[in-house]
Amino acid sequence: MLATLKAHLTDWLYQPRKPEAGTIVLSQRRVYILPTQHGLIFGVVLVMMLLGSINYGLSLGFVLTFLLVALALNGMLYTFRNLARLHVSALRVAPVFVGEPALFSLNLANPGDLTRHAIGISRERRPQGDENYCDVPSNAATHLSIAIPTQRRGRLRAGRLTLFTRFPLGLYHAWSYVHPDASCIVYPRPAPAGLPLPQADAAAGSGASYGAGQNDFAGLRTYHAGDPPRHIAWKAAARGQGLLTKQFSGEAASEVWLAWDQLPPRMDAEEKIARLTRWVLDAHAQRLAYGLRLPRLEIPMAGGEAQRERCLEALALCEISA
Amino acid sequence: MTKSATAVPAAAISLRNTVWITVTLALIAAPHAERLPLWLTGLAAAFCGWRLYIARMRLGLPSRWLMVGIVGAGALAILLQYRTLFGRDAGVALLVLMISLKLMETRTQRDGMVLAFIGYFLVITNFFYSQSIPTALYLLACVWLITATMMGLQYRRPPADTRSQLRTAAVMLVQCVPLMLAFFVLFPRVQGPLWGMPSDAFAGTTGMSDTMSPGTLNKLVYSEDVAFRATFTGGVPPQNRLYWRGPVLMDFDGRTWSTTPRAVRNQIEHDRRASPVRYTVTVEPHNRRWLFALDMPGLIPPRANLTIDQQLLSQTPITSRLRYDMESYLDYSVGAAGNPAPARMLALPRGFNPQTRELGLQLREQHGGDNEAIMSAALNLLREQKFVYTLEPPLLGAHAVDDFLFRTRAGFCEHFASAFVVLMRSAGVPSRVVTGYLGGEYNTLGEYLIVRQSDAHAWAEVWLPNRGWVRVDPTNSVSPARAEGGLAAALPEGAVLPRGLLPATPLFHQLQLTLDSLANAWNQTVLGYNFETQRALLTRAGLDDTSWRNLAIILIAATGVITLLIALITLRSRTGNRDYALEAYRQFCEKAARAGIARRETEGPLDFAKRLAAARPAQASAIDAITQRYVALRYKKYNKNKYLKQLRMHVRQLAL
Numbered sequence: 001m002l003a004t005l006k007a008h009l010t011d012w013l014y015q016p017r018k019p020e021a022g023t024i025v026l027s028q029r030r031v032y033i034l035p036t037q038h039g040l041i042f043g044v045v046l047v048m049m050l051l052g053s054i055n056y057g058l059s060l061g062f063v064l065t066f067l068l069v070a071l072a073l074n075g076m077l078y079t080f081r082n083l084a085r086l087h088v089s090a091l092r093v094a095p096v097f098v099g100e101p102a103l104f105s106l107n108l109a110n111p112g113d114l115t116r117h118a119i120g121i122s123r124e125r126r127p128q129g130d131e132n133y134c135d136v137p138s139n140a141a142t143h144l145s146i147a148i149p150t151q152r153r154g155r156l157r158a159g160r161l162t163l164f165t166r167f168p169l170g171l172y173h174a175w176s177y178v179h180p181d182a183s184c185i186v187y188p189r190p191a192p193a194g195l196p197l198p199q200a201d202a203a204a205g206s207g208a209s210y211g212a213g214q215n216d217f218a219g220l221r222t223y224h225a226g227d228p229p230r231h232i233a234w235k236a237a238a239r240g241q242g243l244l245t246k247q248f249s250g251e252a253a254s255e256v257w258l259a260w261d262q263l264p265p266r267m268d269a270e271e272k273i274a275r276l277t278r279w280v281l282d283a284h285a286q287r288l289a290y291g292l293r294l295p296r297l298e299i300p301m302a303g304g305e306a307q308r309e310r311c312l313e314a315l316a317l318c319e320i321s322a
Numbered sequence: 323m324t325k326s327a328t329a330v331p332a333a334a335i336s337l338r339n340t341v342w343i344t345v346t347l348a349l350i351a352a353p354h355a356e357r358l359p360l361w362l363t364g365l366a367a368a369f370c371g372w373r374l375y376i377a378r379m380r381l382g383l384p385s386r387w388l389m390v391g392i393v394g395a396g397a398l399a400i401l402l403q404y405r406t407l408f409g410r411d412a413g414v415a416l417l418v419l420m421i422s423l424k425l426m427e428t429r430t431q432r433d434g435m436v437l438a439f440i441g442y443f444l445v446i447t448n449f450f451y452s453q454s455i456p457t458a459l460y461l462l463a464c465v466w467l468i469t470a471t472m473m474g475l476q477y478r479r480p481p482a483d484t485r486s487q488l489r490t491a492a493v494m495l496v497q498c499v500p501l502m503l504a505f506f507v508l509f510p511r512v513q514g515p516l517w518g519m520p521s522d523a524f525a526g527t528t529g530m531s532d533t534m535s536p537g538t539l540n541k542l543v544y545s546e547d548v549a550f551r552a553t554f555t556g557g558v559p560p561q562n563r564l565y566w567r568g569p570v571l572m573d574f575d576g577r578t579w580s581t582t583p584r585a586v587r588n589q590i591e592h593d594r595r596a597s598p599v600r601y602t603v604t605v606e607p608h609n610r611r612w613l614f615a616l617d618m619p620g621l622i623p624p625r626a627n628l629t630i631d632q633q634l635l636s637q638t639p640i641t642s643r644l645r646y647d648m649e650s651y652l653d654y655s656v657g658a659a660g661n662p663a664p665a666r667m668l669a670l671p672r673g674f675n676p677q678t679r680e681l682g683l684q685l686r687e688q689h690g691g692d693n694e695a696i697m698s699a700a701l702n703l704l705r706e707q708k709f710v711y712t713l714e715p716p717l718l719g720a721h722a723v724d725d726f727l728f729r730t731r732a733g734f735c736e737h738f739a740s741a742f743v744v745l746m747r748s749a750g751v752p753s754r755v756v757t758g759y760l761g762g763e764y765n766t767l768g769e770y771l772i773v774r775q776s777d778a779h780a781w782a783e784v785w786l787p788n789r790g791w792v793r794v795d796p797t798n799s800v801s802p803a804r805a806e807g808g809l810a811a812a813l814p815e816g817a818v819l820p821r822g823l824l825p826a827t828p829l830f831h832q833l834q835l836t837l838d839s840l841a842n843a844w845n846q847t848v849l850g851y852n853f854e855t856q857r858a859l860l861t862r863a864g865l866d867d868t869s870w871r872n873l874a875i876i877l878i879a880a881t882g883v884i885t886l887l888i889a890l891i892t893l894r895s896r897t898g899n900r901d902y903a904l905e906a907y908r909q910f911c912e913k914a915a916r917a918g919i920a921r922r923e924t925e926g927p928l929d930f931a932k933r934l935a936a937a938r939p940a941q942a943s944a945i946d947a948i949t950q951r952y953v954a955l956r957y958k959k960y961n962k963n964k965y966l967k968q969l970r971m972h973v974r975q976l977a978l
Contacts, residue, residue, distance in 0.1 A: 070498030
């Protein structure tokens with residue numbers, strides 16, 4: 001009951017936002033600030049110093065105490081200023097397999113003339129102590145990443161992240177929430193290696209039809225969407241000839257269909273996905289051409305990096321109605 | 323763009339921060355070194371060195387039990403040395419010991435923060451001993467260092483240079499000054515301490531004692547410390563009339579004069595024959611109750627009493643610098659009516675100084691009951707017998723006065739005063755010893771009189787039937803120069819002078835006086851700012867209601883206004899949202915648009931430049947220069963300022 005109330009209050013106070021696309025500016029209204037534990041201890045020290053100064057009539061004790069009171073107030077402004085007005089945008093997140101941490105990176109741009117020091121990122125409002133930090137030099141930008149553990153295949157949203165700082169004095173904790181429109185594709189966990197690919201040997205030897213290999217450079221053709229980026233002829237692109245894809249010929253690759261239906265019906269759906277994932281990885285490793293058949297989706301026969309990504313993403317996002 | 327996402331391991335304190343915090347704490351504690359026992363200073367220094375060595379060599383910290391053992395032993399040693407663990411001196415010693423221990427236990431950034439806070443606290447302990455301008459400046463530098471140290475603890479990667487760290491700390495502190503001043507002036511001051519102070523809170527201050535035995539005063543003479551300063555509203559009376567009345571001593575045990583102050587009368591009873599001298603005294607704390615005034619005080623300051631013996635006593639020991647207005651009658655008559663001299667003023671211990679008592683009886687026989695004649699005769703005796711005034715009198719035996727009067731015949735003012743009073747009492751003349759100061763140095767720069775401990779003096783007071791208590795300075799009979807020109811003039815040639823009395827070069831002397839007038843101004847305005855001066859200042863500023871509630875309201879308002887102003891300065895956007903390169907490029911595009919070639923929305927700078935150059939081949943090179951610089955500023959890391967300057971220049975000069 002109390003927890004619910006607290007959650008409501010927190011929501012009302014900090015106004016959770018929907019994911020924001022593009023650049024998020026940490027405007028002054030979005031930055032919150034509270035004293036840290038150290039700040040409270042400092043307050044107690046100040047009170048002790050004030051009482052001592054009064055009792056012993058130490059004029060310079062008053063001077064020092066009041067200087068530190070002013071310093072504490074000024075520190076609040078400095079901590080606030082260290083975080084406010086940063087421009088935050090999310091970067092593309094590389095896909096990961098279940099169990100690997102998803103690394104969300106934010107681009108922090110500092111349009112001002114003051115270097116921002118020790119900006120941290122965390123998923124919790126209160127940092128736990130193992131956060132990443134970065135400095136953002138004046139008129140420059142820096143990447144700051146946070147690793148989020150993955151437990152399920154599918155699309156993992158960044159959720160609400162907290163950017164915080166305690167610089168310069170450590171007496172205050174200033175923070176701001178960002179909810180970037182960023183997500184990470186989490187591939188399914190592959191089944192243990194060992195099971196052979198379906199009908200792989202049946203296709204072997206006969207498959208001269210799909211002659212694209214990866215060993216010897218054979219020529220250039222115009223780029224088609226889905227060609228692996230490392231096959232693009234960047235030098236030619238730099239010369240202004242437009243995008244061309246390098247073609248290779250080599251050992252003829254075999255063809256293999258990886259199909260949902262091939263798997264025994266008594267297998268659990270997630271197990272099937274795990275098995276298909278393993279096959280995609282194996283087929284890719286053996287440089288085969290392969291296609292993927294899922295209950296409502298078919299990915300045509302192809303090979304290379306792009307095909308691997310396409311298939312794994314399909315498996316990650318595959319929805320099975322039970 | 324830099325790729326910089328580094329995971330920070332447990333926030334262990336870095337070598338850099340360890341050095342900062344250790345050195346800073348050592349600097350703050352340094353002034354205590356002269357007061358702490360040598361073993362403790364050595365221990366603290368060794369701990370500092372040890373901690374730095376551990377940090378440098380990446381060794382582990384010593385075991386906790388070893389530390390507990392050392393601290394236990396240290397606390398025991400402090401207890402034995404000071405006989406207590408409380409109070410000012412023992413407290414500071416204990417604090418230094420504890421900080422040394424904490425330093426050896428400092429592992430993390432958090433520990434470092436706690437040490438920084440203790441550092442601020444350690445600064446304040448220095449003020450127990452000195453609040454002079456040099457001390458204040460030194461500790462201000464220390465505060466700057468701690469602040470920078472605290473900043474250092476917050477960095478997640480070492481800053482590129484230490485200078486920016488120090489500069490930021492300095493800027494932060496400078497911005498604190500207005501608020502600090504507002505608090506200092508407006509924070510309601512209270513009278514007196516909140517709770518009892520340790521008995522030794524103000525120990526170690528030099529000054530007059532309430533006893534006088536041979537050697538008491540000439541120890542003071544070697545001290546250059548200021549006893550008090552006086553500002554006269556009229557002219558300053560001549561040197562030989564500046565008898566600053568202090569403790570009046572009435573009881574003699576054969577060697578030492580002492581006193582317990584007599585009853586409070588609080589009545590100015592002498593008749594005023596002349597207009598009084600008016601002045602203000604600022605007395606340095608001496609931890610005793612007496613106040614100094616010229617013979618005879620004609621005014622009782624607030625929270626002070628006047629005894630029957632015309633001695634001014636504060637109601638509480640003077641533990642902080644005290645300022646009071648005073649007026650004195652240099653020509654006076656006190657105690658003439660009746661016989662206010664009880665047996666106490668004639669008492670002498672039995673069995674001491676038989677020769678002097680014999681001489682006293684002889685004088686009484688010669689002159690009958692005429693006290694004044696006896697007094698003159700005694701003074702003549704001193705004058706004729708070739709007594710010598712010296713800072714290094716020979717040692718005296720059990721019959722100190724006999725030895726002095728009949729054998730050594732060399733002494734300091736206390737010898738003369740003591741012998742004279744013993745002689746007077748032997749002759750049946752009521753008399754007593756008065757101690758205090760004689761003279762003072764006039765500081766023309768600050769227009770005040772400085773009275774130092776080296777001006778300490780002792781004289782006698784004799785009761786004459788029709789005149790009352792009369793001041794007699796026996797030293798004057800021997801060495802008239804003492805009253806006229808001070809101690810240095812009174813001593814025979816070739817005598818070893820105390821350092822403070824050495825003839826200084828005029829330039830050096832002038833410098834000394836300048837520094838003292840600075841110190842005086844500091845004392846009066848900063849250190850002397852208390853309940854009374856606050857009320858006076860605020861009343862003069864037109865504030866009638868100086869109750870703490872009113873002050874609190876004003877203070878809160880002032881804090882708000884000042885913080886707002888500082889916030890405007892610190893939070894103003896620093897070119898933050900202005901993109902100078904884009905502004906210049908927009909001007910360029912506007913020029914082109916006016917010339918009929920507007921940039922299309924989807925057109926990149928390079929394409930636009932190509933199109934524009936084709937239309938205006940004469941300006942092709944200028945267009946190219948502008949575009950190149952804009953692109954460089956936009957997408958590459960170059961010398962921004964130089965490129966920006968060139969970009970603006972080219973845009974300005976471009977004519978399409």
